Every structure is written in structure tokens, then in C-alpha cells.
Amino acid sequence: MRSFLITITRDPVGLAGAALTTASALLFVILYGIALVGLEGRGPYLGIVTFLIIPAFFILGLLLIPVGLWRERRRERLARERGEAPPRFPVIDLNRGTTRKAVLIFVALSFANLAILSVGTYKGLEVMDSTAFCGAACHTVMEPEYTTYQRSPHARVKCVECHIGAGADWFVKSKLSGSWQVVSVAFDLYPRPIPAPVHNLRPARETCEECHWPQKFVGDRFKVNTHFEEDEANTELKTVLVLKVGGRQAGLSQGIHWHVDPDHVVRYRANENRQTMFEVEMTDAQGTVTRWKGPEADSPEGTAAPWRTMDCVDCHNRPTHVYRMPGAELDAALLDERIDASLPFIRREGQKALEVEYASHEEAREGITRAIADFYAADYPDIARDRADAVGAAGQAIADIYAWNVFPTMNVTWGTYVSHIGHPDMSTEVGCFRCHGGEHMTEDGEMISMDCDTCHSILAQQEENPEILQTLLD
Numbered sequence: 001m002r003s004f005l006i007t008i009t010r011d012p013v014g015l016a017g018a019a020l021t022t023a024s025a026l027l028f029v030i031l032y033g034i035a036l037v038g039l040e041g042r043g044p045y046l047g048i049v050t051f052l053i054i055p056a057f058f059i060l061g062l063l064l065i066p067v068g069l070w071r072e073r074r075r076e077r078l079a080r081e082r083g084e085a086p087p088r089f090p091v092i093d094l095n096r097g098t099t100r101k102a103v104l105i106f107v108a109l110s111f112a113n114l115a116i117l118s119v120g121t122y123k124g125l126e127v128m129d130s131t132a133f134c135g136a137a138c139h140t141v142m143e144p145e146y147t148t149y150q151r152s153p154h155a156r157v158k159c160v161e162c163h164i165g166a167g168a169d170w171f172v173k174s175k176l177s178g179s180w181q182v183v184s185v186a187f188d189l190y191p192r193p194i195p196a197p198v199h200n201l202r203p204a205r206e207t208c209e210e211c212h213w214p215q216k217f218v219g220d221r222f223k224v225n226t227h228f229e230e231d232e233a234n235t236e237l238k239t240v241l242v243l244k245v246g247g248r249q250a251g252l253s254q255g256i257h258w259h260v261d262p263d264h265v266v267r268y269r270a271n272e273n274r275q276t277m278f279e280v281e282m283t284d285a286q287g288t289v290t291r292w293k294g295p296e297a298d299s300p301e302g303t304a305a306p307w308r309t310m311d312c313v314d315c316h317n318r319p320t321h322v323y324r325m326p327g328a329e330l331d332a333a334l335l336d337e338r339i340d341a342s343l344p345f346i347r348r349e350g351q352k353a354l355e356v357e358y359a360s361h362e363e364a365r366e367g368i369t370r371a372i373a374d375f376y377a378a379d380y381p382d383i384a385r386d387r388a389d390a391v392g393a394a395g396q397a398i399a400d401i402y403a404w405n406v407f408p409t410m411n412v413t414w415g416t417y418v419s420h421i422g423h424p425d426m427s428t429e430v431g432c433f434r435c436h437g438g439e440h441m442t443e444d445g446e447m448i449s450m451d452c453d454t455c456h457s458i459l460a461q462q463e464e465n466p467e468i469l470q471t472l473l474d
Contacts, residue, residue, distance in 0.1 A: 014068015021061030025116055028054045058116065134159040141185055141194065144407040145321050151404065154320040162320065165207045192411040196317070198274060204312035208319070214260040214312060217247035224469070227327075227462065228334045230348035234341045236334075240460040240468050256455050259310060268435070269297075269305040274314065275418065277434045278302035280448065292440035292448050318419045325414055326354040328424070329401040338397040340390045343383065349375050350398045360409070364402045369395035 135146030246255015460466030
């Protein structure tokens with residue numbers, strides 16, 4: 001052992017490798033001990049350093065040691081060729097106590113190194129699969145997705161459970177993809193905004209349906225949508241719906257979840273972002289195929305588009321990273337009283353403040369809070385003086401709305417990422433009307449159904465005090 005240590009420390013490379021390996025091992029043990037007692041600190045950085053960076057230096061040191069040995073052996077060989085005393089080839093004689101001791105020490109150190117590498121590899125993978133690593137390690141790139149994730153219905157579901165799922169094949173694919181992502185972040189090669197990964201996501205049947213059962217009969221759901229007008233009183237209006245979510249019952253499907261019934265298959269061809277449907281096809285349980293063509297079905301882009309079998313994410317395309325429009329956010333903030341609805345024109349002024357372009361979140365917070373304060377100081381000085389706290393809180397809440405949905409450094413603004421659930425603005429390019437917009441016809445002139453009552457019944461629409469709600473409350 002003494003001879004071995006002398007040999008590796010004679011060469012600068014071997015010495016550097018030995019020092020790097022020893023220091024990395026000590027740091028790993030110390031930081032791992034800190035993690036074991038619960039002192040993990042904030043953010044993903046301690047985990048990244050402990051289980052990714054330090055093990056990398058540890059391995060680098062181990063690789064440098066044999067390089068140093070080779071360099072030293074080469075130097076000895078050259079010395080022998082020059083007629084100098086040749087080095088003796090080491091003889092391992094286990095009959096000697098000192099040799100046995102050296103071998104035992106070497107084996108023990110090898111097992112210790114193996115244990116450190118094993119723990120480091122395992123914990124490294126664990127860190128890479130953590131939500132903090134996915135969302136917070138690369139601030140600018142993932143800030144929009146991480147921010148919206150934390151406000152989503154899936155905020156307690158790890159990123160990897162949807163983006164990777166179970167199985168080694170998708171794990172390997174994700175890590176290969178992640179390797180390029182590391183390069184693109186390091187050299188600033190990533191696009192702004194990051195495109196939605198609609199074409200390389202794992203099929204919903206292997207991820208979403210691990211928790212959700214689309215064929216389950218859900219039945220009808222009572223829903224109340226609240227909207228505030230932009231008048232002085234911020235008039236509160238209610239729309240009351242019965243959503244026919246449906247599902248499979250008595251061997252038949254009905255309602256919205258009819259689309260994923262196993263007795264028939266719905267396919268489509270669409271453009272890159274799946275907002276324009278070129279052609280839709282339905283094959284029923286008897287094998288009868290019905291095909292509806294849109295206006296651009298025979299265009300070069302339409303004929304080149306591949307067929308895709310419809311699944312959950314074709315409607316629930318933003319199940320986690322939900323970006324909301326300013327109107328919807330303001331209505332929600334007024335409804336849960338983060339913004340005081342008794343402040344005159346606050347709905348209108350909030351909308352105006354959110355539609356201004358800002359260069360950063362800091363600039364937006366300053367500009368929005370100042371705009372709200374200036375409006376009341378100019379038009380309602382009594383309110384600005386007597387209700388300064390309410391005005392300030394409203395400005396902060398509106399600034400929060402901006403910071404939750406708009407990210408100037410990534411070119412993410414209102415409407416950058418479109419949700420396909422429902423049809424909030426009656427647009428033919430989003431939501432249900434991508435197919436049910438009256439533009440897709442069979443060769444016989446049959447149109448895809450536009451019967452609104454198939455999916456919902458409207459009990460009240462934009463009413464101040466809907467009778468149906470009063471009846472239910474009574």
C-alpha cells in the first residue's frame with residue numbers, strides 16, 4: 001500500500017486524482033449526513049451539489065489515478081531504457097502479513113468507493129426526478145411552467161409521473177432528451193417561449209389513466225361561472241350550467257366523455273399546435289368508418305399531417321401548466337375577495353393594467369400598483385385617502401395575476417399557451433369548436449354535431465341573481 005501511494009503521488013495527475021477522490025468522498029459523506037438529519041436547505045441546489053456534482057468529481061478523480069499510474073510506469077520504463085535501475089514489478093505475496101494487510105485495505109477502500117458511487121448514483125437519480133430539480137434548477141427556462149404547476153390541480157403530482165411515467169424505456173428517452181436540454185440551457189440555445197411538447201409526450205393511457213378512468217360514469221356536474229362587469233359597481237353576473245360529463249353506463253357512453261369510449265375510435269389530422277383540425281374520423285363498434293373533412297383538408301399541410309388517435313390530452317391539453325386569461329383571473333380574484341369588489345371600476349382598471357406590456361415582473365408590479373393607485377387618486381380621491389389599504393391590496397393582487405401568467409424573459413404573454421377545454425370565447429380555433437364548429441363535412445354533406453345540449457344545459461346565462469340559484473338556496 002505504501003508503494004502504491006508513493007507511485008500515484010509521484011505523478012501530478014495521479015496526485016490530483018487521489019486528492020480529488022478523497023476530497024469528494026469526504027464532502028459527499030458530510031453533505032449526505034446533513035441531508036439525513038433533515039438540514040437540506042432551500043431549493044434543489046444542495047441535492048444537485050451532493051448527488052450530482054460531487055459524485056462526478058469523485059469519478060473524475062478515480063479516472064485520473066490510473067492515468068497517473070500509467071504516466072509513472074511509462075517514466076520508469078523510459079528510465080530503464082536509458083540504463084537506469086529498472087523498477088521492480090510488484091509481487092503480491094499473501095503469505096506476508098504486510099501484503100495481506102495492504103490487499104485487505106485495498107479491497108475495503110474499493111467497497112467503500114463502490115458504496116459511495118451507488119448511493120451517489122441512486123440519490124442523483126432521485127434528485128433529477130424531483131419536482132424542485134425539474135422546476136427550479138433552471139430559473140429562466142422553467143419559471144413559467146413551474147409557477148403555473150404550483151397553482152394547478154396536479155401541484156402534488158411529481159413532474160416525472162406525467163412526463164416520464166413507469167418503465168425503463170421512457171426513463172432512458174427522458175434522460176437522453178434532458179442531455180440536450182442541459183446543453184441548450186448552458187449555451188442559450190433554447191427557444192422562447194418553450195413550445196408545448198405535444199408530439200413527444202407519453203400516451204395518456206400510460207400516464208393520465210394511471211389515476212383517472214375516463215370510461216367511468218361521472219354523470220352530470222352542476223357548475224356556476226361568475227363574471228364581473230366593467231361598470232362602476234363591478235356588477236356580478238352568474239352563468240349556471242349542468243355539464244354532461246357522462247361516461248360509460250349500461251354498456252353505452254354519453255356526454256363529453258363519449259369521445260374516449262373504447263367501443264369506437266376517434267382519429268384526426270391537425271396542424272402543428274393541434275388548433276386547426278383538417279380531418280376527423282370515427283370508427284364505431286361495427287367497424288363503420290365516418291370521415292369529416294375541414295376546409296383545409298386537401299391543402300399541402302392538411303394532406304401531410306399524420307393521423308392521431310384522440311385521448312385525454314386532446315381536450316385536457318393544459319392539465320397542469322394552466323395559463324389563464326386576464327379576465328378569468330380578475331373574476332376569480334374578485335370572487336374570492338383578493339380584490340375588493342366594492343372599489344368602483346376595479347374590474348375595468350385591472351383589465352387595462354394587465355394589458356400593458358412590461359419588460360419584467362418587477363417593472364410590472366411597480367407599474368400595475370402605481371396605475372391602480374393613480375386612478376383612484378385622480379377619480380376617487382376620497383377612496384384613495386380613506387381606503388388606501390384596499391386600493392393597495394387590489395394593486396398587489398392584480399400584479400400577482402400578471403406574474404403568474406406572463407413571463408417577459410421567455411416571451412410568454414396572454415394567450416401564448418391556449419387551453420382546449422370548453423370554448424370560453426366561442427373561437428373556432430380552440431376548444432370544442434375545433435371540430436364542432438360547423439366546418440367539417442362528410443362526402444354526403446353531414447356535419448359534425450353542433451347540438452349544445454349534448455354536452456351541457458344552460459340554466460342561467462349572465463344573470464345578476466339567477467332564479468335557479470335562489471331556488472336551490474331556498
